[in-house]
Amino acid sequence: MNPDQSPQHSHKCDISRVDEPCSEALAQYRRALGTGTLPASEVSPCLWELHLVAELPDSPELVRLIPPEIAAHAVLRPLEDAFLARGREIDSTKAVFSAFTEAWAGARRDEEPPLTYLDGGELISRALRMAVDACETELLTAQPGGGRAQHLLQEALERDLRLLDRGVRQRTIYQHTVRSHQPTMSYIEQIGNAGAEVRTLTEVFDRMIICDRKVAFIPVTVPRANSALRIYDPGLVRFLAQFFDNAWDRSTPIVDGGSPLRSPTVTSDIQRAILRAVVGGETDDSIARRLGMSRRSVAEHVRRISVQLGSNSRAQLGYLLATSGLMEDPEEEATAVV
Numbered sequence: 001m002n003p004d005q006s007p008q009h010s011h012k013c014d015i016s017r018v019d020e021p022c023s024e025a026l027a028q029y030r031r032a033l034g035t036g037t038l039p040a041s042e043v044s045p046c047l048w049e050l051h052l053v054a055e056l057p058d059s060p061e062l063v064r065l066i067p068p069e070i071a072a073h074a075v076l077r078p079l080e081d082a083f084l085a086r087g088r089e090i091d092s093t094k095a096v097f098s099a100f101t102e103a104w105a106g107a108r109r110d111e112e113p114p115l116t117y118l119d120g121g122e123l124i125s126r127a128l129r130m131a132v133d134a135c136e137t138e139l140l141t142a143q144p145g146g147g148r149a150q151h152l153l154q155e156a157l158e159r160d161l162r163l164l165d166r167g168v169r170q171r172t173i174y175q176h177t178v179r180s181h182q183p184t185m186s187y188i189e190q191i192g193n194a195g196a197e198v199r200t201l202t203e204v205f206d207r208m209i210i211c212d213r214k215v216a217f218i219p220v221t222v223p224r225a226n227s228a229l230r231i232y233d234p235g236l237v238r239f240l241a242q243f244f245d246n247a248w249d250r251s252t253p254i255v256d257g258g259s260p261l262r263s264p265t266v267t268s269d270i271q272r273a274i275l276r277a278v279v280g281g282e283t284d285d286s287i288a289r290r291l292g293m294s295r296r297s298v299a300e301h302v303r304r305i306s307v308q309l310g311s312n313s314r315a316q317l318g319y320l321l322a323t324s325g326l327m328e329d330p331e332e333e334a335t336a337v338v
Contacts, residue, residue, distance in 0.1 A: 022044065025050070038065070041061070051075055053065060112230075112232045113232065117220070124227070127230055134211070135168050139168055140172075140209070140241065140244050141171070143175075144206060146293055153183055171197045173199055175201060176291075198253075203290060210244065217230055275305065277290070309324060
């Protein structure tokens with residue numbers, strides 16, 4: 001008799017609860033072990049579900065017991081087959097996605113990674129030369145630190161004149177202090193005559209080179225020559241280019257035609273930056289590094305203002321500066337009044 005056809009079949013055995021078998025079915029099975037049979041009308045549905053009983057063709061009113069190992073095979077075999085089939089399905093699906101993954105990777109195998117750490121001056125120079133030589137439309141450069149060494153200026157001059165001759169627009173931001181460094185000013189005059197644009201700020205955020213707004217180079221350690229980060233990520237390059245543009249709008253053009261190397265505006269900007277640094281408690285060495293000038297020049301600025309204000313100590317000078325109004329920017333005041 002099929003358990004689904006039995007009038008006694010009121011529930012199904014939950015064979016997934018292997019740690020807690022049906023108590024009714026287990027009790028019936030134990031009682032019947034002596035005779036090996038059970039009345040068909042009294043068989044627990046769980047015994048049918050677990051294949052632990054079978055019909056007796058010659059005695060339809062009875063069922064015979066089935067050894068557990070045989071019954072287990074009948075129950076577990078379909079489960080094992082289903083498990084194996086699902087495993088094959090998983091392997092097949094993985095193989096399909098593997099083909100797509102290979103296609104994706106193959107299309108990007110020649111692309112540059114979004115961020116690359118460059119360690120060592122030679123590697124950085126080679127990567128920079130390759131990027132700048134491939135530049136087609138625009139080169140943006142920020143150069144902190146004041147005047148540059150003669151051999152670096154010569155290398156930059158040859159490179160920049162080649163770029164400008166190809167029609168690449170070049171914009172560079174230096175610090176105001178380069179205006180008193182004759183070798184750098186000579187270099188700026190030559191590239192300016194070839195079409196480059198150069199401006200200066202009191203402070204330049206850090207060294208940065210951007211080619212065609214597609215690849216950027218920034219330092220990651222001090223000193224800057226030791227390591228750099230090459231950036232291809234579009235969002236990050238766009239952010240850096242916008243940062244450069246904002247600094248460019250605030251910077252002062254270097255005007256040719258015999259104008260003084262340092263205009264009153266530039267000089268006052270440098271002086272205010274030094275005074276603010278003194279009030280902030282910076283040392284002469286720290287100020288010199290940040291503004292791209294010599295420590296002796298910073299010390300001379302500080303000495304003159306100390307004499308002017310009658311200061312006898314660095315701490316007194318900081319207080320006097322903070323209360324003197326010397327650090328105020330006349331243009332900022334005019335804007336505030338308007």
